[in-house]
Amino acid sequence: MLNTLLPTTTTTATATTTASGGGGGGATGNSVLFVRRIATVALFASLCCFVIYRGGENLGLMIPGSFSSSRGSFFLPVNNVNANISAVAASSDSEEYKLENVLKNAAMDDKTVILTTLNEAWAAPNSVVDLFLESFRIGDHTRRLLNHLVIVALDEKAFSRCLAVHTHCYALVTEGVDFSKEAYFMFPDYLKMMWRRIDFLRVVLEMGYNFVFTDADVMWFRDPFPHFHEDADFQIACDHFSGDPDDVENRPNGGFSHVRSNNRSIEFYKYWYSSREKYPGLHDQDVLNNIKSDSFIWDIDLNMKFLDTTYFGGFCEPSKNLSEVCTMHANCCFGLETKLHDLRILLQDWKNFLSLPPAEKISSKLSWRVPQNCSLDSLRRYAPPPVNITVEQT
Secondary structure (H helix, E strand, O other): OOOOOOHHHHHHHHHHHHHHHHOOOOHHHHHHHHHHHHHHHHHHHHHHHHHHHHHHHOOOOOOOOOOOOOEEEEEEEEEOOOHHHHHOOOOOOHHHHHHHHHHHHHOOOOOEEEEEEEEEHHOOOOOOHHHHHHHHHOOOHHHHHHEEEEEOOHHHHHHHHHHHHHOOOOEEEEOOOOOOOOOOOHHHHHHHHHHHHHHHHHHHHHHHHHEEEOOOOEOOOEEEEHHHOOOEEEEEEEEOOOOOOOOOOEEEEEEEEEEEEOOHHHHHHHHHHHOOOOOEEEEEEEEHHHHHHHHHHHHHOOEEEEOOOEEEEOOOOOOOOOOOOOEEEEEOOOOOHHHHHEEEHHHHHHHHHHHHOOHHHHHHHOOOOOOOOOOHHHHHOOOOOOOEEEEOOO
16 A cells, blocks of 8 residues: 555656766665665654544544544543454444444443443542442452443543543533532432433433443342343332332332333333423432322333342332342432441441351341441531522511
8 A cells, every 4th residue: 555655756866866866876775775765764653643543533542633522512432342343343333333343342232322421520440430339340250240331421531531440431521511519419400410321311311221320329239130120121229118019119220220222111211201391400310209000100010120239229218138138229328428438338348248257147136336426416517508598677
């Protein structure tokens, strides 16, 4: 290829050298050879840079200046380096295609992915994401599930941190909204973040992917898939579980759910998202509590199940048996430092359990030492500030 590109350049170089050298013989030949070599090296280097740049863009690698914005948001995927470069290059550069590529690389055989969202506050070193990933590594048959986990970063710093600690990263940045700082419970930014998440999950379902959504403050100690209901379209963890997976009086928690992609689940997520307008000022979990008995749910024939806190526990209602627990969620807990304090104790409790001999694990009376700093009372410390009402003096 280089030989076909060089004749014009080298011919010009030869003519110029001959004219100025006046028949210098060996000196002229050496000069021509030198110019040819310089031109060859320069052109080869340029082509290499171009190929690397284009390949990097098509693979979704973050190259300075390659951030693109469209329709109010931009997405920055990072994919497995073994992706088929030629297929990517020949395909559309649409945002949906890029998301498709990330999901495809992470999906299980049945097109199931594990999803979590992350902002700068939770992505910082020694923060929530490190504890989250550690739980997969020390859990019982959970390390392999990291191959199917996609971290959805809500800001650029969270995305950069994801690149440093994980394989499957996807940036979902909403223009004009700063999700980077700690979003206090029920503050406006918290509500925006929660509803952005619901809308994004609807997109994943429409693309044909099943998912397990997990907050990053959910610790994974065992493979949860054997404990999911096989016939459920939508199943969700609970702050309080009544004992009946079909009881709509269960108190669901949006921080952990398993959803199968079909027309029923897609219509449900659309309805859930649109219901925020009917219940302004409420977050997704409270809106779900209000709509879970709506006739619309029955009309679309959605099979909704609630997950048992024996396997899917949390600080609101801890799993009592460490021999059965799959996940533990730092729910009923407000404030990042408070949450980190109790999560570190939770992980240490799990490590203590793992260190027991097999026979002692079965009969162990060992229980969680948490919650400690986390409690419903902590909500008062992080409640939205009261609205100041000015009364006009007459």
